[in-house]
Amino acid sequence: xxxxxxxxxxxxxxxxxxxxxxxxxxxxxxxLAPFGYSVVMSFTNFNLTTGTSNFIxxxxxxxxxxxxxxxxxxxxxILFTIxxxxxxxxxxxxxxxxxxxxxxxxxxxxxxxxxxxxLPPTVAAIMWKLMMAPIQGVFNYLLQLVGLPGSxxxxxxxxxxxSVILIDAYVFIPFAGMIFLAGVQNxxxxxxxxxxxxxxSNWFTFRKLTIPLLKPxxxxxxxxxxxxxxxxxxxxxxxxxxxxxxxxxxxSVQAYYHSFRWTAxxxxxxxxxxxxxxxxxxxxxxxxxWKKAVSEVHGY
Amino acid sequence: xxxxxxxxxxxxLVFLVSVVGAQEDPLAYYQQAKVNWKxxxxxxxxxxxxxxxxxxxxxxxxxxFEQLTGIKVAYVILPEEEFFEKLLIDLSxxxxxxxxxxxxxxxxxxxxxxGWIEDLNPYWNNPELTDQAWxxxxxxxxxxxxxxxxxxxxxxxxxxxxWNGIPVMVExxxxxxxxxxxEKWGLTVPTTYPDLLDTLAKAAELGKQExxxxxxxxxxxxxxxxxxxxxxxxxxxxxxxxxxxxxxxxAINTPQAKEITKIWxxxxxxxxxxxxxxxxxxxxxxxxxAGRFYEITDCDFFAATYENPAQSVVAGxxxxxxxxxxxxxxxxxxMWTWSLGMSSLSKHKGAAWLxxxxxxxxxxxxxxxxxxxxFNPTRKSVWENPAVVEKTxxxxxxxxxxxxxxxxxYAKYGDIRWTPNPDxxxxxxxxxxxxxxAYEGKKAVDQALDDAAxxxxxxxxxxxx
Numbered sequence: 079x080x081x082x083x084x085x086x087x088x089x090x091x092x093x094x095x096x097x098x099x100x101x102x103x104x105x106x107x108x109x110l111a112p113f114g115y116s117v118v119m120s121f122t123n124f125n126l127t128t129g130t131s132n133f134i135x136x137x138x139x140x141x142x143x144x145x146x147x148x149x150x151x152x153x154x155x156i157l158f159t160i161x162x163x164x165x166x167x168x169x170x171x172x173x174x175x176x177x178x179x180x181x182x183x184x185x186x187x188x189x190x191x192x193x194x195x196x197l198p199p200t201v202a203a204i205m206w207k208l209m210m211a212p213i214q215g216v217f218n219y220l221l222q223l224v225g226l227p228g229s230x231x232x233x234x235x236x237x238x239x240x241s242v243i244l245i246d247a248y249v250f251i252p253f254a255g256m257i258f259l260a261g262v263q264n265x266x267x268x269x270x271x272x273x274x275x276x277x278x279s280n281w282f283t284f285r286k287l288t289i290p291l292l293k294p295x296x297x298x299x300x301x302x303x304x305x306x307x308x309x310x311x312x313x314x315x316x317x318x319x320x321x322x323x324x325x326x327x328x329x330s331v332q333a334y335y336h337s338f339r340w341t342a343x344x345x346x347x348x349x350x351x352x353x354x355x356x357x358x359x360x361x362x363x364x365x366x367x368w369k370k371a372v373s374e375v376h377g378y
Numbered sequence: 379x380x381x382x383x384x385x386x387x388x389x390x391l392v393f394l395v396s397v398v399g400a401q402e403d404p405l406a407y408y409q410q411a412k413v414n415w416k417x418x419x420x421x422x423x424x425x426x427x428x429x430x431x432x433x434x435x436x437x438x439x440x441x442x443f444e445q446l447t448g449i450k451v452a453y454v455i456l457p458e459e460e461f462f463e464k465l466l467i468d469l470s471x472x473x474x475x476x477x478x479x480x481x482x483x484x485x486x487x488x489x490x491x492x493g494w495i496e497d498l499n500p501y502w503n504n505p506e507l508t509d510q511a512w513x514x515x516x517x518x519x520x521x522x523x524x525x526x527x528x529x530x531x532x533x534x535x536x537x538x539x540x541w542n543g544i545p546v547m548v549e550x551x552x553x554x555x556x557x558x559x560x561e562k563w564g565l566t567v568p569t570t571y572p573d574l575l576d577t578l579a580k581a582a583e584l585g586k587q588e589x590x591x592x593x594x595x596x597x598x599x600x601x602x603x604x605x606x607x608x609x610x611x612x613x614x615x616x617x618x619x620x621x622x623x624x625x626x627x628x629a630i631n632t633p634q635a636k637e638i639t640k641i642w643x644x645x646x647x648x649x650x651x652x653x654x655x656x657x658x659x660x661x662x663x664x665x666x667x668a669g670r671f672y673e674i675t676d677c678d679f680f681a682a683t684y685e686n687p688a689q690s691v692v693a694g695x696x697x698x699x700x701x702x703x704x705x706x707x708x709x710x711x712x713m714w715t716w717s718l719g720m721s722s723l724s725k726h727k728g729a730a731w732l733x734x735x736x737x738x739x740x741x742x743x744x745x746x747x748x749x750x751x752x753f754n755p756t757r758k759s760v761w762e763n764p765a766v767v768e769k770t771x772x773x774x775x776x777x778x779x780x781x782x783x784x785x786x787x788y789a790k791y792g793d794i795r796w797t798p799n800p801d802x803x804x805x806x807x808x809x810x811x812x813x814x815x816a817y818e819g820k821k822a823v824d825q826a827l828d829d830a831a832x833x834x835x836x837x838x839x840x841x842x843x
Contacts, residue, residue, distance in 0.1 A: 125840075126466075126470040127488050127491050128491065129492065129493075213593070213665055213670055214665070228652070230653040231653065233653015233657065235814075318601070318656060319459070319600060319601040321600065321601030322814045322817075323655065323820050324814075338466055339463065339466075339804065340803075340837075341466070
């Protein structure tokens with residue numbers, strides 16, 4: 079006859095694994111349930127104004143394929159992602175190098191470098207929007223001081239995309255830079271000592287040693303920034319609302335217009351499901367590349 | 379005898395103090411109403427407000443309401459676009475954060491269909507909650523009042539059926555221009571749209587000589603229905619055009635619509651603000667007040683800012699004129715009215731109604747206008763109050779210039795020009811996009827309007843019987 083204490087201990091022994099798994103399970107359900115609901119709703123004519131939510135098959139997706147605005151927003155999303163990621167990875171890499179060579183006041187520089195990433199992106203966008211204002215903005219004032227013509231920045235379709243890329247870069251270069259800095263600081267010393275003995279140039283060392291050794295870190299930065307830029311919403315919406323003339327209309331902003339301005343939720347979900355598929359496919363590919371790079375560098 | 383006279387003096391003093399006290403008691407006026415203001419004491423209301431002069435006029439008065447009713451008032455203030463989006467999310471998600479919110483007919487049409495806004499008629503007709511004689515609803519100008527009533531008929535039914543909101547301010551769209559520069563540059567006040575184009579193009583050129591540079595015309599341009607709503611729709615309706623045909627197809631691409639749109643886009647390209655597609659009404663108002671523009675073709679009530687020396691460098695230098703006329707002499711203006719409405723999701727509807735009653739009562743509206751610059755008032759008694767008349771008579775190049783425009787708008791030119799339907803803001807967003815495309819030279823005006831018409835037709839298809 080088992081005592082109460084033994085029964086309790088037996089219960090915990092049998093179920094501890096399940097109980098430890100429970101938080102992760104709830105979290106997964108918490109993520110998957112809304113996602114599943116969104117996918118289901120993308121096959122309906124769900125509209126908040128009319129109150130309809132009827133199954134319409136793949137009509138939203140057919141409409142999407144025929145919608146020139148969808149293709150424009152896909153193009154803008156890709157351009158924004160390429161521009162922002164190249165900028166952030168390039169400048170972040172250079173910044174990490176500069177912060178690693180022992181400049182005077184290095185601690186101060188590192189602190190200052192991190193400041194933008196602490197700003198909420200929307201706040202950064204509004205701040206830059208004010209600085210980029212064509213009439214009263216400080217950017218045009220400074221340009222005119224040195225005799226250069228001012229720009230319309232966010233107010234022209236020819237410069238708006240570049241302007242939002244600049245804002246995004248301002249916020250996220252520190253993120254990329256800090257990951258690169260951690261990577262650079264963890265590089266093994268021996269290969270560099272061997273290279274120095276052989277008398278190879280810095281450029282050769284950089285190409286043949288630094289880049290291959292940092293490949294897993296570079297891919298991680300690319301993974302995070304590409305995923306983030308593809309889904310990007312807050313900076314663009316706060317800065318331009320997707321304008322002028324849809325020059326900054328990304329898929330997320332387009333979906334937002336359809337949902338929270340026009341209440342056509344079903345069609346909006348279709349946009350977001352397509353966006354999810356793109357993000358998922360690219361992430362899957364990059365994670366594969368990262369695993370390959372890790373095994374090349376560390377041999378596991 | 380001395381004692382008696384002393385007693386009389388004391389009595390007189392007591393009487394005087396009580397009279398003065400009564401005049402200074404801010405609650406006395408409201409307590410005349412046959413309304414139990416304390417009926418919902420202890421309740422907390424949350425009000426959704428747009429960042430707007432009306433909001434600034436209401437905030438200082440809120441303690442009076444709290445003292446009068448024992449109801450606590452919390453509020454959220456957001457810029458216009460963000461406000462409407464936050465409100466839509468709250469209403470559509472069933473969050474019910476807001477008991478009362480700022481609204482407008484164009485939005486009420488959607489809210490009514492979705493069941494997010496309360497019909498105020500039952501509260502108005504409930505003698506337990508309302509003293510109709512004291513409140514005097516007939517004091518409101520008819521146009522803003524009826525604009526907030528709709529029976530739900532797509533493309534009709536305005537001024538009938540449900541009462542969705544109580545108007546707290548009204549705006550029309552007129553010309554405001556720098557009279558000092560007009561005289562200096564030898565320009566005339568435009569009376570037609572081609573004339574407006576010529577005048578503003580000249581002003582933009584002449585303004586380059588000024589330090590700092592003075593630009594031609596301020597006008598909002600962000601990617602939103604509101605860009606269409608103000609000066610552009612005023613010009614558009616002046617040319618006899620409508621947004622929708624009776625069969626709910628888009629009417630924005632008729633030959634006359636294209637003609638006036640070409641002129642409008644031309645004005646913006648030759649004389650508009652740099653970066654016009656990202657320009658908000660806040661930018662337009664502030665930069666005109668800062669002396670950076672010759673003219674603004676936007677809200678008339680901005681005059682309250684322009685004529686306030688604490689906020690403006692153009693006080694006393696600004697002239698006001700009706701919008702230009704169409705070739706046939708026709709003049710119209712679109713109308714916008716901010717109102718207060720009650721959320722259907724509110725759990726404190728009785729308290730919310732008392733708030734609406736108080737906030738739109740004659741005295742509250744007078745205090746808001748006289749002490750805190752809420753223009754244009756929606757009650758006749760406020761607009762015609764001697765102190766308000768004295769204040770506004772000074773606005774313009776001659777006494778009464780501004781007042782004449784507002785009076786003419788109420789009497790003749792101004793009204794809501796949109797066709798009532800729940801998707802009106804979506805139509806406006808699509809239309810604004812067409813203006814952007816034309817302004818940026820991405821499409822010719824004809825093509826931009828034709829393409830927008832196709833999109834609008836897709837949107838409106840679901841409302842066709």
